[in-house]
Amino acid sequence: MITRIEIDGFKSFVGFAMDVRPCTVLMGVNGAGKSNLLDALDFVRRTVTMGLQGALSGANPRLAARDLFHHADGHGDACTASELTIKIGMLVPSTYGPLPLVVRLGVGRDGTPPDPVRVAWRGGRVWVSSLVHTEWMDRLGLPGQLRAAVAAARKAFLDRNGTDWAQLRGSDAAPGGPRSEGARELLGVLASETATWERIALDPAAMRRPFGGSDELTLLADGSNLSAVLQRLGSGELRDMEADLAALIPEASAIRPVFDHRRGEYDFDVRFRHTGWTSPPMLSDGTMRVLALLAAWYDDRRAGLLAVEEIENGLHPTRIAELVRRLRRDVDDFPDLADRARQVSGFRQLIATTHSPVLLSALYDDPTGSLVFLEQASRVDPARAGISTVTRARPVREPRADEEPGETVTAEQVKRLLEAMGQVIA
Structure with a gap:
């Protein structure tokens, strides 16, 4: 189960960070970055299972090398990011309990569109979170029983394996000595978790x-x-x-x-x-x-993540919200994870993208942050003398004391937006 996504230099993301809940609905207009976010997950999935060149093989045309790196308005190489990094935190079921994993990969760029772009592996690793910083647990509201189970799972893994990290290789043919048993186990757990990160893009025909x-x-x-x-x-x-x-x-x-x-x-x-x-x-x-x-x-x-792009496609407006409610009903919410970690191969999680006001109307008063607005914003980069359009995430919930104004959207703000659109509030 994904709990946190951080992206820098990939497509429309610069300094992007978003907490992810068991059910997360991404709301935004076309071009806001919803598909790009799912691309980032798919890029990590493919790199973990096939290596960097496998991820760029063309099976997903949205992952062409020339389109990976963030680009600002302007001319020349200086306006395109030279590196990208993607970091994802997750809770993964295991024989130890709910294991807190983090995966991070980095890729560098040579060449600038329209010239050929070549990518270079900058390294990657997966590790068991040290739990030194637990702010993510506070932000997500993890219950005490789950926090204790996460800490116990980490300790049990380290006691058995003596290591808490493993290196990702840029390709299957990358040189390197044999990995330890713990590293192999970590990579296997990661591969099983990321296997379900492919988006569902259904073709009725x-x-x-x-x-x-x-x-x-x-x-x-x-x-x-x-x-x-x-x-x-x-x-x-x-x-x-x-x-x-x-x-x-x-x-x-x-x-x-x-x-x-x-x-x-x-x-x-x-x-x-x-x-x-x-x-x-x-x-x-x-x-x-x-x-x-x-x-x-x-x-x-x-079992694992069900990632659905534009979940409203082909559905009557009156059925969209009910479909999400029924899928949402069976997600593995945080209180369930401690007991289910040793019983399942993957925690059930839903990430859906939409621009349907009907779905927004049905979910706007959820105070947990499960509904997230993805929006376009202009970013000025003095170092490169360019202006770029970036994606930012604004969850629908009450702001915390340590947050700047505008980092969240309140339910009242969404209600006013819906009323201005002539949408009937359920």
């Missing part, structure tokens, strides 16, 4: 086609193996999913996974009260998206 691949895979980013995931769900999970589907799409009453043995393909049908069983080609985009998000949420093999 791909989901409508039968799937002929493995039923062992978790939901793919485009949702194309939805039918195989449905086939794998247990009867209990499928019943619960059907109940959620009926609440979101009242006419839907049941889901029937289908396997075509002759063709070796997975498929499914959805039953509607007045029209009976209906195959995917006849389902709306909104229905397909709801099915995929619920399937990913109920699939234990995908």
Whole structure:
């Protein structure tokens, strides 16, 4: 479970920092940096699992080398950041309990667009937090039981392994001696945690086609193996999913996974009260998206982060808030983590981006900071004589005594904004 994101020099982020809660909804207009934030998570995920060159292989076109580094308005090399760093704090389930990990990676730049840009590995590491600084626990409001469990997990890991960090390599072929058992374990835990950081960007057309691949895979980013995931769900999970589907799409009453043995393909049908069983080609985009998000949420093999971009896409405005409420209901909130750490492979967390005023209206009075505005701001860099547009995060909650004015958005401010937009407050 991600608890903190700090980014400098990557895309629209300069000196960016944001606390992350079990359910975090990122609100912002197009271009505010919502997709860039998910790109940062994907960049770390790919670098951890495939090395730097693997992360830049082209599988995600948004991670092209020329687009990674923050660029200011102006001319020449001086207006582009020469380095980027991404640092992410997290709580990870383990045999020791909820383990507090931090991963940090750095990348340097040679060349400036439109000229070819080359990247150089500046180093990276993962470590067990020393817990010397615990302000993040205070900001997130971690309960005492969880704090004690986090400290005990750290101690147990160190007692067993004698080390609390491991170096990340820029590529699989990077030189270096054999790692210690503790370092290998840390890297394995990190790889398992980051495996779910890929955003869900669903393609209804791909989901409508039968799937002929493995039923062992978790939901793919485009949702194309939805039918195989449905086939794998247990009867209990499928019943619960059907109940959620009926609440979101009242006419839907049941889901029937289908396997075509002759063709070796997975498929499914959805039953509607007045029209009976209906195959995917006849389902709306909104229905397909709801099915995929619920399937990913109920699939234990995908336990961890569910990152959804523009969660409102294809959904009727009246269903958006209810979908988020139902996904939010099953996140592993902080009081749950101490007891669940040894039972699960990943803590359930939801990060969703949106620019829907309907969803804003439904969540604006949540005082925890789960709703975060991502906004554009102008930044002047005297050293480079340039002005750039950067992303800043403003959580919706009451400001703390040590915060500057404008660092947060109050519920009353959001209410006035919604009223000015003509939005009915629920």
